[in-house]
Amino acid sequence: MKLSREQYLKARDFILTNARMIERRLFHYHFEGGPAKGVFHAVYAYRNRDGGFGHGMEPDTASPESQPLFSVMALETIEEVGLLNKELLLSDFMPYFEEVTTDKGGVPWMFRPTSSYPCADHFKTVKEWAALSTTAPLLGILYKYEVDIPWMNTADQFVWQELDRLQEKHLFCHLCTPRRLQFLQFHPDRNRAKKELKKYKDWLQTSEIICDDYADEGWGLYGKPHRLYFAPHPNDVLSDSFTTSDIARDLNALIQKQKPDGRWDTWYGLSEGMKLEWAGIQTLWTLKTLKAYDRIEF
Template identity: 30%
Template structure:
């Protein structure tokens, strides 16, 4: 079965051209061209121009701070000019998909992270500098935040894949390895960050063993919705919004994910079918977490829409 068809892509394009930030519009053009546009057939957009990574990278640079971090709503739930570690994964996503995660860009990010790393080698999701600015109620700002796997795992994984060499990466890898080995009671976003790290961990035998153990935890703790028609069979994690379930594709967004063996073909198919069916009338996908601000919801939906399309396309390509 093909998940991403011309109709889905055209509708999603219309949504992105209407509602996307410059960053998401540039990323959509990079991945999918001008789908959903109404260009003059006699003068169509040049696909090579749209696929130029300079566009997404220029848009990303607008979110950088002088010290090498990222702020200004790059991560829509994190507002204000004070850079935060939880915004870094969004930046790395753009850098990795455009082939730009290397050299000075990677070094500046690692240097920025080094200055915000706790003694155990990881980084917290947010820093006390976020406190003066608007933020969601589910994002507390402690005075002395601890490092966590949720942020560190998402950050170090693409840096490992890129082959970047920096002292921060070695320390962060050790932190994530220890955190994964001691993970017991968990929640979907943390488990997802663990999978992200395991996909890039240098010790592949260790990563496979830990992925099997983590998969057992996820299923035993019922923090994955295996049948979208029966949400009562999954446990909603504490503090999550109603309906904020994770499905198999959230853990395995690509077929080569370490989480893919956790699920049967039928379970994965049901999740992907549910994802495809979530496309809204306006062409975009909805957010699933708490809607604490109309503005942040509007800014988050384009990124969620791109993630849905990329997930569906990745599983299409594996089936081809």
């Protein structure tokens, strides 16, 4: 099964009429030959004077304060379109990350907003301690671009300690998985990284975290991930953890989940506008995944 051209055009129109500028520019880049520089400028619209990124870069909050998670998201997006380099990393990103690093050597996930701007309840009670989901991907990118700065030594110790401590108890959010994998993919200690990756693959194949109930309205959302979140591209590091037939079934189910207006939906969002923003993010992710598996009739 493939997404028909008519279905693809509906998804395109949904993104272009409802999604944020950042998703629209990413769509232009991935599907219509748009310039990477357009994505860069859309990302930097969220940047603050302290070098961090805020202003609701994740639609769960409208608060302007810089947040470590949003800054990692910005970094990942710049890399996605091929504009990241060592110089940009050190000049535009690391000063902020070094400033917010805790005594343990890790970067917090989020800080509680100090403004009165609307935000989701879970931000108001967030634990402001060092997190694997922000520190690991940052280190992975630094290793990938062969950066060597003193900050990395303590951060590296923190990540390994967290991997040993948490094991798989913290996988409520499948979106954290690619960020952990990036650390393991590019870590210079290849033997240690490969052993950790094998442990993760073994757990993934024996756990019950994958949701196979395609009729479940929560299929593919928090707590009920499908295989494609762990392997959004056939060449991803976790792709060999799943059979070809299982991946094919999930792809078919994903195509069938498209709504009549072209979107792939989520239940997230404080308002109808924020729900549309989340749907734009989800629709773009789905199109990129279907394209990677050659499941779109252009």
